[in-house]
Amino acid sequence: MKKTSFVIAIIGILLVTASISNAQLKVQTGVWNADKNISNYMLASGGDMVRTLSLNITFPKPFNSKPEVSFSITRYDGDANINTRYDLKVVSVHKAGFMLEVKTWGGSKINLIGGTWMALGE
DSSP: OOOHHHHHHHHHHHHHHHHHHHHOOEEEEEEEEEETTTTTOOOTSSSOEEEEEEEEEEEEOOSSSOOOOEEEEEEEEEEETOOOOOEEEEEEEEEEEEEEEEEOOOOOOEEEEEEEEEEEOO
């Protein structure tokens, strides 16, 4: 009896492990850009106040569950006579996309900023 229960438990663990390992991870990638062509673009206005821009990015195909998202900066154009200050972060992620927040302060002027993103999920 104990041996049978043990064998059934082992088979159950193997089945669960197999179903988890068969989950298909999907990768989606894209580019993001922010410049003066966006309405209410204030990152190039200078001044000491904090200026923030939120970019809503939609995945080409929605995921089945909330994915992990990473991003990079590959393009930047700012005023060479002023210190460069910026902070970027992903503020929310959902199955269909995410929001990227770009922030600058202290007189920095960002004329253009852009990059790439990658999402990994099921």
